[in-house]
Amino acid sequence: MTLRQPHSGVPQIIALLVILAVNWIVSPQFFDIRLQDGRLFGSLIDVLNRGAPVALLSIGMVLVIALRGIDLSVGAVMAICGAIAASLADSHSLPVTLAAALGVGLLCGLWNGILVAGLGIQPIVATLILMVAGRGIAQLITEGRIVTFTDPALAWIGGGSIVGVPAPVAITAVMLLVTLLLVRGTALGLMIEATGGNERASTLAGIGTRAMTIAVYVWCSLCAAMAGVIAAADILGADANNAGLWLELDAILAVVIGGTSLFGGRFSISLAVLGALIIQAMNTGILLSGYPPQFNLVVKAVVVMAVLLVQSPKLAGLSAALRRRAR
Amino acid sequence: MLPDVSAPPLLEIRGLSKSFGPVHALEGVDLTVRGGEIHALLGENGAGKSTLIKALTGIYSRDAGTVRLAGEAIAPATADEAVAAGIATVYQEVNLLPNLSVAQNLYLGRQPTRFGLVQRAEMRRRARDLLAGFGLSLDVDAPLGEYSVAVQSLVAIARAVDLSARVLILDEPTASLDANEVEVLFSVMRRLAARGIGIVFVTHFLDQVYAVCDRITVLRNGRLVGERETARLPRLELVHMMLGRELSEATHDRAPVVDEAKGPVVAAFQGIGKSGYLAPFDLTLRRGDVVGLAGLLGSGRTETVRLVFGAERADCGSVAVDGRPVRLTNPREAIRHGFGYCPEERKTEGIVAELTVRENIVLALQARRGILKPLARREQDEIARRFIRLLDIRPADPERPIGLLSGGNQQKVLLARWLATEPRLLILDEPTRGIDVGAHAEIIRLIRQLCAEGMALLVVSSELEEIAVYADEVAVLRDRAHVAMLAGADVSVPAILAAIAGETLRAA
Numbered sequence: 020m021t022l023r024q025p026h027s028g029v030p031q032i033i034a035l036l037v038i039l040a041v042n043w044i045v046s047p048q049f050f051d052i053r054l055q056d057g058r059l060f061g062s063l064i065d066v067l068n069r070g071a072p073v074a075l076l077s078i079g080m081v082l083v084i085a086l087r088g089i090d091l092s093v094g095a096v097m098a099i100c101g102a103i104a105a106s107l108a109d110s111h112s113l114p115v116t117l118a119a120a121l122g123v124g125l126l127c128g129l130w131n132g133i134l135v136a137g138l139g140i141q142p143i144v145a146t147l148i149l150m151v152a153g154r155g156i157a158q159l160i161t162e163g164r165i166v167t168f169t170d171p172a173l174a175w176i177g178g179g180s181i182v183g184v185p186a187p188v189a190i191t192a193v194m195l196l197v198t199l200l201l202v203r204g205t206a207l208g209l210m211i212e213a214t215g216g217n218e219r220a221s222t223l224a225g226i227g228t229r230a231m232t233i234a235v236y237v238w239c240s241l242c243a244a245m246a247g248v249i250a251a252a253d254i255l256g257a258d259a260n261n262a263g264l265w266l267e268l269d270a271i272l273a274v275v276i277g278g279t280s281l282f283g284g285r286f287s288i289s290l291a292v293l294g295a296l297i298i299q300a301m302n303t304g305i306l307l308s309g310y311p312p313q314f315n316l317v318v319k320a321v322v323v324m325a326v327l328l329v330q331s332p333k334l335a336g337l338s339a340a341l342r343r344r345a346r
Numbered sequence: 347m348l349p350d351v352s353a354p355p356l357l358e359i360r361g362l363s364k365s366f367g368p369v370h371a372l373e374g375v376d377l378t379v380r381g382g383e384i385h386a387l388l389g390e391n392g393a394g395k396s397t398l399i400k401a402l403t404g405i406y407s408r409d410a411g412t413v414r415l416a417g418e419a420i421a422p423a424t425a426d427e428a429v430a431a432g433i434a435t436v437y438q439e440v441n442l443l444p445n446l447s448v449a450q451n452l453y454l455g456r457q458p459t460r461f462g463l464v465q466r467a468e469m470r471r472r473a474r475d476l477l478a479g480f481g482l483s484l485d486v487d488a489p490l491g492e493y494s495v496a497v498q499s500l501v502a503i504a505r506a507v508d509l510s511a512r513v514l515i516l517d518e519p520t521a522s523l524d525a526n527e528v529e530v531l532f533s534v535m536r537r538l539a540a541r542g543i544g545i546v547f548v549t550h551f552l553d554q555v556y557a558v559c560d561r562i563t564v565l566r567n568g569r570l571v572g573e574r575e576t577a578r579l580p581r582l583e584l585v586h587m588m589l590g591r592e593l594s595e596a597t598h599d600r601a602p603v604v605d606e607a608k609g610p611v612v613a614a615f616q617g618i619g620k621s622g623y624l625a626p627f628d629l630t631l632r633r634g635d636v637v638g639l640a641g642l643l644g645s646g647r648t649e650t651v652r653l654v655f656g657a658e659r660a661d662c663g664s665v666a667v668d669g670r671p672v673r674l675t676n677p678r679e680a681i682r683h684g685f686g687y688c689p690e691e692r693k694t695e696g697i698v699a700e701l702t703v704r705e706n707i708v709l710a711l712q713a714r715r716g717i718l719k720p721l722a723r724r725e726q727d728e729i730a731r732r733f734i735r736l737l738d739i740r741p742a743d744p745e746r747p748i749g750l751l752s753g754g755n756q757q758k759v760l761l762a763r764w765l766a767t768e769p770r771l772l773i774l775d776e777p778t779r780g781i782d783v784g785a786h787a788e789i790i791r792l793i794r795q796l797c798a799e800g801m802a803l804l805v806v807s808s809e810l811e812e813i814a815v816y817a818d819e820v821a822v823l824r825d826r827a828h829v830a831m832l833a834g835a836d837v838s839v840p841a842i843l844a845a846i847a848g849e850t851l852r853a854a
Contacts, residue, residue, distance in 0.1 A: 206712045206720040209701075213709055216698040223657060223695055224763065225681040225713035284700050 030329040031277060031293045034322065038297060039063075042304040049307065058180035062303060064188075070299030071187035072097070072246040072263070074292045076270035077277070078191075078198050079239030081291035084274050085215045086232055087283030088135060088142035090239050093270055095153025096127045097247030097263030102160040104248045105257035108168035116173060117248065124244020125237055127153070132233030150267070157259035167256035177252030187249045194242060195292055202288065211235070215283025269298055272319075276326050297322070354417055356381040356544040357433075357513050362411030364401050371397040374411070375570045377563050379513060379544040384535055386555045386576070387548045388588055389565035390784050395548050398565070399515055403428040403435050415512065434506035438518040439693075442502055444491025449473035451490050452505050480504055480534050496527035500534060507538060514538060515546045520554060524642045524808060532558045550781065552581060564588055588783055609633030611669070612770050612802040613683070615654060618663035624649040625827035626663055631771055631802040636793065638817030639806045640842045646826040647806040648690055651773045654804065655687040656680040681714050683771075686764030690775035690806070692753065696760045699749030703739065704730035706748045706759050711766045733762035738788070754785035761792070771802045778812065790816060810839045822846055 042062070043049045052061035076093050083090045100120040107116040127149060134145035168174075179186040202208045214221040214228045222228050243263070251257045276294030279286040301322060305315045328334055357379040364372040372394045379385045389395050400406040402413060404422030413420055415431055422428035428435075442451045450457075452473045457464045473486040482500060490498055499519050507514060516535070520528050535545055535558060547559060555562060556576060564571040564587040571587045609632040619626030624646045631637055639647045652658040656674035665674050667683045674680050677687070689695035698706055708726050715721065721729070730744035737758040739751075748759055757777065764772055774793070778786045793816050797803055807813050813820055820837050822830040822845035830845035832838075 204720070206715070206717045209705060209709070209712060209720075210717065213698045213701060213705070216700050217694070219695045220689075220698055221709070221713075223655075223677050223687060223689060224710040225678050226709070227678060227713075231717075284698075 028278075028287070028290050028293070030326055031290050031297065034276075034326050034329075035293060035297050035300060038300045038304060038322070042300060042307060045304065046307040054183060057183060058185065059183045062307065064185065066296065066299050066303050067188045068185045069303065070296050071185075071191040072250050073266055073269045073273055073298060074191045074295035075194055075242045075246040075249070076266060077273035077291040077295045078194055078288055079235075079242030080267075080270040081274045081277065081279050081286050081288050082198075082202065082211060082235045083142070083239045084271070084279055084281060085211050085283055085286035086235055087215045087218070088232070088236070089146065089271065089281070090131060090236065090243075091143065091146040091267050092127065092131060092149035092153055093239065093243035093246075094263035094265060094267040095150050095157065096124055096240050096243040097250060097266065098157035098257075098259050099127065099153050099160065100124050100244035100247035101251035101262045102157045102166065102257040102259050104173060105166045105168050105251045106160060108170035108173040113170070113172040116170075120248050121241060121244050124240045124247070127244070128237030128240025129233065131240065132236035135236060136229045136232035154259065157257075157262070161257055161259045163259075165256050165258045169255070173248075173252050174255055175252070177249055177254070187253070190245065190249065191292075194245065195288065198238070198242075198288055207231070212284055212286065215286070270295070272323060273298055276323060278330055297326070355379065355414075356416055357546075358412075358414040358417075359398075359402065360412050360414075362398065362401060362413070363409045364397055364406055365409055370568050372401065372568045375565065375568070376573070377546075377570075378573065379546055381512075381542045381544050382539050383560040384539050384545045384547055384558055386559040386562040387546050387565070388555065388562060388584070389571075390588055393565040393588075394568040395565060396517070397568070399435065399517060399546075399548070403433055403515065429509050429511075432510055432512035433515065434509055434511035434513070435515040435517065436499065436502045436506050436519055442490055442498060442505070444498075445489055447487050448477075448484050448490050448493070448501055449486040451501060452476060452486075452508065476504055476508055477501075480537065494527070496523045496530065499523070499531065503531075503534065503538075507543065511543060513544045513546065515548070517548045518550065519547075520549055520551060526642075528554065550783065550786070552584065552783075555584075556581070585783060609635060609800070609802075612667070613654075613685075614666045614669075616664050616666075618653055618660045618665065620649075620653060620658060620661050623658065623826070624653060627821070627828035629654065629804075629821065629828075631804060633770075633800045633802055634797055635818045636797050636803040636805060636816050638813035638820040638837075639804065639823065640810060640813055640820050641823030641846055645823040645846075646828075647823055648775055649826065650821070650823065650828070651687065651775055651804060651806060654680075655685055655773055657687070678713070681710065681767065684767075684769050685771045685773065686710065686767055686769035687773040688757070688760045688764060688775060688777060690779065692756055692760065697748045697756050700747055702745050703734070703748050703751070703759055704744040707733055707744075707762045707766055710763045714767055729766050730762075733759075733766065736765075737762055737792070754781040757781055757789070758785070761789070765796075769801065771804065772796065773804045775806045776808065777805065778807065778809065810842050813837075814839050814842065 046062065049062045052059055052063060080090060080093065100123055103123055104116050104120040107119055131146050131149060134140045134148070135142050176186050176190070181189045202211070210221070210226050210231060214226060214231065218228055247263060250262050273294035274291045275281065276297055277287055277290035279291060298319065301319055302315055305312060305318060355378045357377070359375065359377040362372055362375045375394065375398060377387070377398065387395050387398070397406065401408045404424045404427050407423070415433070420431045422431055443454070446454070449470050453469050458468045458472065459465060470486050477484055477486070480500060484493065484497065490501060503514070519531060523531065539545055549555060559576050561573060561575050562579060562584065563573045564584070566588065611630055611632050613631045615627070615629040617626040617628065627650065629637065639650055641647050649658070653660050656676050656679055659675050665672055672683060698709070704726055707730050708721055712721055727744065733739065734742045734744060739755050739758045739762070748756055751759065777789050781789065790812065793803060793805065805813070805817065814837055817837055818833070820832045820842055821828050822832065822842060824846060832841055832845065
């Protein structure tokens with residue numbers, strides 16, 4: 020029997036360093052960072068800034084996956100919440116706009132959570148419903164157009180900065196810290212790992228698996244709502260057709276690169292975020308290298324395979340055997 | 347029929363050794379199985395039985411030693427090679443597919459085909475013939491999962507033997523069977539032995555060893571203790587060989603019935619039942635008392651404890667804890683009232699395999715404290731260390747994933763999980779199932795000790811001798827209904843058997 024151990028994070032860190040090194044080779048000014056108008060600029064900052072939405076998604080997704088679930092609807096939730104934020108921004112104050120967008124995100128999560136934990140529908144099917152319907156709902160909100168806004172308060176969320184750090188990066192970092200505090204600062208992390216590892220045993224041990232599952236889907240949707248607001252604020256408008264399109268797959272990929280198994284159980288939030296950064300570092304690197312962006316997908320696949328192979332217990336056993344033979 | 351002693355052995359293992367790092371799991375072990383004999387392979391948990399079987403069937407590579415099958419040296423590198431060589435294995439947990447039909451399970455991966463198409467009719471016919479050879483008449487089109495575990499085991503054996511087996515290894519096939527089913531299995535085993543197949547039988551039930559085995563090989567701590575003929579080996583000596591020490595026969599004597607005042611009632615169940623699940627029953631659990639639940643497999647024992655624990659919702663009846671009416675609609679509420687439950691299905695309902703021993707121990711306590719009151723790591727370590735020492739859990743490493751522990755030690759960890767919550771009522775469903783003799787005695791000792799400390803216990807067990815030893819009262823079930831309640835001096839194996847059979851025991 021192979022049992023996964025707590026994650027060391029070494030393969031992920033090495034992967035990120037290798038990609039950053041390659042980026043530095045193709046673009047020698049990759050690590051240059053300069054301060055301009057009170058905000059940091061540079062390719063490295065760009066990786067963090069562009070990577071923020073997927074990083075946010077992966078923070079929620081890793082918890083869902085740890086519970087043996089999956090949330091395909093996060094891209095659609097991004098579109099819905101982005102559309103709401105863009106539609107309300109010019110007529111309402113920022114707190115109202117944010118509350119509406121995040122509130123709808125919460126409802127989306129509740130819907131997913133109740134379908135999965137309440138009605139016992141398989142997560143992939145349950146969240147597929149909102150994945151398909153959500154984009155339609157977003158289009159209804161924007162009435163099929165690209166809704167633009169000029170409200171500087173909302174625009175700040177996409178383009179502003181706090182002590183030089185771009186706002187999306189700061190928001191993602193805060194979300195990461197809050198989530199880590201909620202999950203690892205309490206007993207929630209242990210309970211999620213137990214439930215993902217063996218739900219029946221966990222229920223019999225007295226864990227409220229149902230309420231916890233709903234809460235986790237809600238948190239995942241809230242992360243997606245935040246990502247949707249950032250994406251809309253960034254382009255000063257909401258494009259219901261393209262906002263967050265396919266990002267659920269990037270988020271799942273980030274979680275898997277971060278070493279969390281789709282079979283649930285042991286998980287690492289920080290490594291999932293690291294996974295999101297690995298994906299974005301590759302995207303940025305390919306843009307910088309001047310190759311057509313189509314290469315991106317192939318390169319991504321290769322890197323993902325490499326990271327997964329390094330984590331594979333079979334390969335670890337094989338390399339250990341080779342090392343023994345060499346001695 | 348005793349096998350011909352002069353014949354060359356069918357399977358001959360000499361000097362087999364296997365180490366995992368610094369740990370010697372097997373050191374120079376011999377095993378000789380003759381054609382047509384049933385050979386018991388015995389030993390406590392960790393004695394090396396599983397390692398020996400895995401080394402023999404190609405799952406582990408061996409470090410030293412030879413294996414000869416009918417005089418010919420073999421060295422299977424994979425399980426498939428072992429099967430091809432003629433060594434088939436059936437494990438305790440049946441490795442078949444419950445959603446496929448009986449016939450499909452028998453011929454999975456080797457379906458009779460013509461022009462690349464599966465010949466279903468031919469497959470069904472062969473399946474019926476094969477099973478008839480075992481004295482079984484099943485609907486071969488029915489999904490395997492519809493049959494009892496016993497029948498599933500027999501189908502697994504039929505499949506294994508049909509894969510041209512000359513040696514059949516049965517690894518604890520009887521662990522979840524009731525007495526009648528065991529008899530059916532034994533008759534199949536005798537039939538196979540009569541055909542000249544050599545059977546290696548691993549079990550924890552000594553009665554079964556004496557009922558069916560010709561010879562016995564005992565392992566202890568990875569070494570061969572000895573090989574004996576069953577008929578010439580007194581039971582006490584066998585236990586001595588297995589444990590390496592004299593085991594007092596105490597577990598077979600009933601503690602004197604002291605007619606003291608009954609303890610206060612912890613929980614009283616009245617008319618609790620669920621239609622289509624279990625007929626309504628009454629049950630009163632007192633401080634310091636053990637209530638046993640006896641009955642055949644499927645009679646409603648596990649159903650009873652699941653209703654008591656709230657894991658299944660009752661649709662009638664009332665529950666009072668400490669005299670106050672309560673509603674038990676889920677395990678959380680039961681746990682809040684101080685209940686604990688070690689389920690029968692250790693793997694699917696008990697352990698969380700990839701979590702550590704420490705995490706598995708603190709799980710229920712943590713769940714009761716709530717998410718917002720996490721146990722500090724220091725407290726967790728302290729609790730884990732305390733119970734590892736108290737229950738002698740091995741290896742004594744709190745950070746080892748529980749899935750890597752043996753069954754007996756996993757069971758101890760689950761007991762620790764509940765003892766950490768300091769329960770007032772502890773429910774144990776088959777606490778000694780699939781556990782070696784030593785751990786068995788320890789768990790019975792523990793049950794008595796907990797009871798002396800004032801805990802109420804509700805224990806399900808298929809081993810009637812065991813129940814008769816420690817239970818103050820025994821509820822007997824038949825066909826999903828409680829049919830009798832035995833108390834005090836009436837608690838005896840014959841009385842329980844009579845109640846199960848539906849007779850009243852006449853005073854002798």
